[in-house]
Amino acid sequence: MKILCYFINSDWYFDLHWLDRAYAAQKKGYQVHIITRFSGTTFINKFTKMGFICHPISLKERSINPIGFICSSIKIFYLLYKIRPDIIHSITIKPILLGGLYAKIAKKSFVANIVGLGRVFDTKGFIFGLFKNLTLSVYKIIISNKKSCFVFEHDEDKNTLMKSINFGPRQTAVIDGAGVDTTLFLYQQEKRNNTPIVFFAGRMLNNKGLDTLVKLRRELKEININFDLVVAGIEVKDDPQAIPTQLLKQWRDNEDILWLGMRNDIQQLITESNIVALPTTYPEGVPRILIEACAIGRACIAYNSGGCKSIVKNDINGYLIEKNNYLLLKEKMISLLNDYELRVLMGVNGRALVTEKFSSNKIIGETINIYKNIL
Incomplete structure (x- = not known):
């Protein structure tokens, strides 16, 4: 039995984006291991019940403490x-650096998933420039392992790295x-909400x-164009970009947003x-929320980021x-809010796009083929 080991920053992210692929690999005969930082027992219990072998680690996603990173690296290499x-x-930079170096040394097959280049490549400044150059240097070592493959979520990130790295x-x-x-x-035509x-x-x-969006809602309310802003998501406590x-x-109490917190009923x-x-101005991969929205048939509005x-x-x-371009965002949001038929048409088009390019069966098949190829 071949052993497939996923190495990722956080348990919830694996559950949201990788669980289907891991389960499909398991059904194909792989023994699946998961190395990640577990918060509590919810996900470790869930993954274990599915037959995955879990390995909790303490690697911090955003820490730049070199001593802590070296200590974590030794533990992960031993694991x-x-x-x-x-x-x-x-998946993501630190696991790619550590997993890729181990695979190079141990002559193992390796997949690096670039789910957006991240702040190391997007943020200006001396420190981030230093980290960017260091990351690129390690990527070049990793790619010298002929049994390695870098997987991107879109061509823009691929083309950016190809300017610095000679991939095979x-x-x-x-x-x-x-x-x-x-x-x-499933596709479900939207209701005409008042x-x-x-x-x-x-x-x-x-x-x-x-x-x-909070600013936009306030401004449109002043001209009698109203919408309810419903917000669900995960608070991030240890990130300099975190919303306090x-x-x-305050936004909730002012009725700027309907704040739901972390939810399991996104559908x-x-x-x-x-x-x-x-x-978003974050250097995204392909945001899952937009894929899910199109699958159900909802018109989307987004900045051209990642x-x-x-x-x-x-x-x-x-x-x-x-x-x-806030003014254009405002203009197009007004167009969507005022035109139910346009939204419905866009929803139908979105569903067709997801069926063609973003179905889980297609993504799973392409991922399993990469495993076969690098072995």
Whole structure:
């Protein structure tokens, strides 16, 4: 039995984006291990019941403490040595750096998933420039392992890295996001709500654009164009970009937003909405919330950041706005709020796009093929 080891920053992120692929690999005969930081017992119990072998670690996603990173690296290298995986599949920068170096040394097959290049590549300044150059140097070492493959969620990130790294002919692939189960996320035509509902979901980070939607709602309310802003997501306590809890409470108390916190019924929340909005400036992969929204048949509006343009096709299934062009965002939001028939048409187009490019069966098949190829 081949051993497949997923190495990822957090338990909830694996559950949301990778669980279907891990389960499909298990059904194909792989023994699946998960190395991640577990918060509590919810996910470790869930994954264990599914037959996965879990390995909790304490690697911090955003810490830049070099001593802590070295100590964590030694522990993870020893853990990988004990697991002896045939394939290491790492997601996000730190797991890619550590998993990739171990795979190079141990001559193991390795998959690096680039789910957006991240702040290391997007943020200006000396420190981030230093980290960027260091990351690129390690990526070059990793790619010298001929049994390695870098998987991107969209061509833009792939083209950016190819300017600095000489990948081999079979060492890159593009897989369009996480994919959704189109039998679970069924198309449902939106209801004509008296007050339209705009839905936002994601991590509570400033650069995800929630403050932009709060400002927009206030301004439109002044000219008697009203919508309810429903917000669900995860608070991030240890991130410099985190929206303070107190600000979320203030927006809630002022009725700027309907704050739901972390929810497990995103499908139902999308169904009840009229528009899904993500004016993010974060260097995204392909945002899952936009894929799910299109699958259900909701018009989307987003900034052209990272992989948003892979799922939002301007004037077809929503509006893709030049990043930080607030006036255009406002104009197009008004168009969507005032035109039910347009939203319905965009919803139908979005569903067709997801069926063609973003179904979970397609994404799973492409991922399993990569495992076969690098072995």
